[in-house]
Amino acid sequence: MNLSILNTINNPSDLRALNQKHLPDLAKELRQFIIDIVATKEGHLGASLGVVELTIALHYVFNTPDDLLIWDVGHQAYVHKILTDRKSYFQTNRQLHGISGFPKRSESKYDTFGTGHSSTSISAALGMAIASQINGDFKKHHVAVIGDASIASGMAFEGLNHAGVTNTNLLVILNDNAIGIDPSVGALKQYLTNVKTGIQKQDNIFEALNFNYSGPIDGHDVFKIISELERLKTIEGPKFLHIITTKGKGLKQAEENQVVYHAPGKFDAITGDIPAKPSTLQAPKYQDVFGLTLVELADKNEKIIGITPAMPTGSSLKFMMDTYPNRAFDVGIAEQHAVTLAAGMATQGMIPFCNIYSTFLQRAYDQIIHDVALQNLPVIFCLDRAGLVGEDGATHHGVFDLAYLRCIPNLIIAAPRNEITLRNLLYTAQLGKLSNPLAIRYPRGRGTELNWKVPFKEVEIGKGEQLKQGESIAILSLGHVAKNVAHAIDDLTVSHYSMGFVKPLDTNLLHNIFEKYENIITIENGTIIGGFGSAIAEFKSEFGYKNTLNTLGVPDTFIEHGTVDELEDIVGISAKKIKAFVLKIMNL
Ligand SMILES: Cc1ncc(C[n+]2csc(CCOP(=O)(O)OP(=O)(O)O)c2C)c(N)n1
Ligand SMILES: CC(=O)[C@@H](O)[C@H](O)COP(=O)(O)O
Ligand SMILES: [Mg+2]
8 A cells, every 4th residue: 555644754743744634644544554564463453443543633732752642551552653663663563572562661752651451541641740740840741542441440530530639731532432342331331322422411420520521522533633632732620532433443344343353363454354263173262161161050050140340252251141141240341340249249149250361350459358358258260361471461461360369368279271170160169169269260372172061070179180100300280381291291201290279289299299209390370489389389398398399480570472382482381491491400
């Protein structure tokens, strides 16, 4: 495609030198540029396509980077990246050593705040705005762009609540496309629909919170946005601009199938079509084993409840939401609420399966401790995307859960090594015998078992298993990483144990292991500090064992983006690196 305007623009200064009449054509070229690259390199598509005009207008009107612009979540910041010095690197987006898929302070002076987890933008922009006031800078503008799903989160409301009693130079822009990854939910969504359709004209929520509200306006009319931003620039105090956009704008399939084209993987840049799945059989995704098994169990057990904070498709809870809409809830981006909601249900004899990505559960830490564990309520946490997740990178790796959960009294922590063990854990959790909360962590992607839909078998809580018999060295793995270990020691005479639980530990098995093997290696897809290896080290120290113990896992640093294979290799838990480590110990 002819990118004659985009070719002349590397940064916002170039953009501001452009005559306004060229901006609609620039918008077209930007869309094409993004589609062409994301079609082959993959990434988040729909959100960026929806904010092309808004991004142009923001950099056109405001004096970025002196004026401060924050993108909530940041998955919609591709246009921003392209217009701020990163056009020529954009094809490295989300790849190892390439640019990040999210705004990142160390990457660009235009990325004023790192994002990835949602609903932080209002608090961060308000913090900057208050700091500007204290510094005596009353000219600087502070802009937070937040989506309709992200603004419904508690944290966003905390920011609005505070901002409304300040006189800071803060502009919150609500990019309302009526969808998150899945359709937005809740009373606020209904309220916004009423505002858009004109049913709700009075008692504006944002005005009630002391914001100067304007909108809703068409977020694809670049001239209208520019003139409204120019007007808002002259108004003092907190301001709120409501714009209406279409997620996936400019690519027919992406507009029509917004859930799939949120992050579609590879697709045809011209037709928009996604290639058919390979016909060869492959093991199922862990998320589908969770989702389908839960429906199977819910068919027989009417106490089962499913809960997801805004990830019905990603977690596959959608299967239960379709089958049992009265017993499966998408609560929006509200991890804290999801956990306490589950706790409340457990007090009434329900069996709540609260499915939250490992990285997003970080937000609900107090709720896990205070509302669930302290009252010893048998909530079942299903932690999807545990371990290194790949291209989303440092903001999304689910590597901290073992460390942050292991110190919580009463909590049982399990990590199935394949789809069948996940299935059996889910089955065991709903038998009514559970008197503690249980966390089950499993990774993004596929496991190993083609024939996973086998008859259920109860799992003994806290029991490990031996997978391979060898001599002198024992490898203890936790969860799905057992697969890498199995490949690594395929032709070595090394013992392999899959421990299955990090809490409680199988102490009988551990005593056998420590009495039998001189060298013990632990392997986990999580942080070494505080994780599974630490638990084994604590066991060793408690019982005074003198064996040599090596703990492999994620080191004490934030891991960037790349494929899961690349990242596992970097941290030393790929099959290749495990094998090299074992051979070194064997002096081979
Ligand atoms: C705390 C947290 N929970 C869940 C997510 C996963 N997530 C990423 S984008 C998204 C939807 C965001 O929707 P919206 O704010 O409306 O932005 P849009 O994609 O429509 O532009 C969700 C749920 C997240 N990033 N952070
Ligand atoms: C931006 C964001 O937080 C989500 O879109 C996330 O990238 C989803 O991850 P999965 O692709 O693993 O569902
Ligand atoms: Mg949205």
